[in-house]
Amino acid sequence: MLLSLELFVMLVLANGAPVVTARVFGRRWSAPVDGGRLWRDGRPLLGNSKTWRGVVSGTLACGLFALIIGMGLLFGLVFGLLGLIGDMISSFIKRRAGLDSSARALGLDQIPEALLPMILAWYWLGLNGLVVAGVVVLFTISNIVLSPLLFRLGIRHQPH
Numbered sequence: 001m002l003l004s005l006e007l008f009v010m011l012v013l014a015n016g017a018p019v020v021t022a023r024v025f026g027r028r029w030s031a032p033v034d035g036g037r038l039w040r041d042g043r044p045l046l047g048n049s050k051t052w053r054g055v056v057s058g059t060l061a062c063g064l065f066a067l068i069i070g071m072g073l074l075f076g077l078v079f080g081l082l083g084l085i086g087d088m089i090s091s092f093i094k095r096r097a098g099l100d101s102s103a104r105a106l107g108l109d110q111i112p113e114a115l116l117p118m119i120l121a122w123y124w125l126g127l128n129g130l131v132v133a134g135v136v137v138l139f140t141i142s143n144i145v146l147s148p149l150l151f152r153l154g155i156r157h158q159p160h
Contacts, residue, residue, distance in 0.1 A: 003127075014061065016058075032049075039095065086113035
C-alpha cells in the first residue's frame with residue numbers, strides 16, 4: 001500500500017513540477033521540446049506547453065523523491081522521464097486530432113503519462129499487475145477530479 005502511494009506521488013510530481021516551475025519562472029527557460037516544428041499536417045508537433053524546463057523539472061522532482069524514499073535516483077529519473085514522454089505522446093495525438101493543448105481529452109490526458117512509468121515500476125520493482133492498474137486508475141480519477149479545482153485556484157492554466 002505504501003509503495004502504491006509513493007508511486008502515485010511520483011506521478012503527481014512528474015506532472016506537477018512542470019506546472020509549478022512554469023508559474024515560478026514564467027517564460028524563462030521555456031523552449032518547446034519540439035522546437036516549434038510542425039508535423040506534416042501543418043499542426044505543431046507537440047505545442048509550446050511541452051518545454052525542456054518541464055522535462056527537466058519533472059524528471060528531477062521524481063529522481064530526488066525516489067532517492068529520498070530509498071527507491072534510487074536512477075529509478076526516479078527514468079520514472080519521471082517516462083511520465084513526461086507519456087504526456088508528450090498524448091499531446092502528439094491531440095495535435096493530430098486537431099485538438100488544442102487546452103482541449104480536454106478524458107483518459108488521453110491522463111493514462112499515457114501514468115501507464116508508461118508504471119510499466120517501468122512493474123518490471124523494475126516486480127509489482128503485481130493489479131497494483132499497476134490501481135495506481136493508473138487512481139492517478140486518472142484524481143487528475144480528472146482535481147484539475148478543475150487547481151485551475152480555479154490559479155495553479156493550472158487549463159482546467160485539466
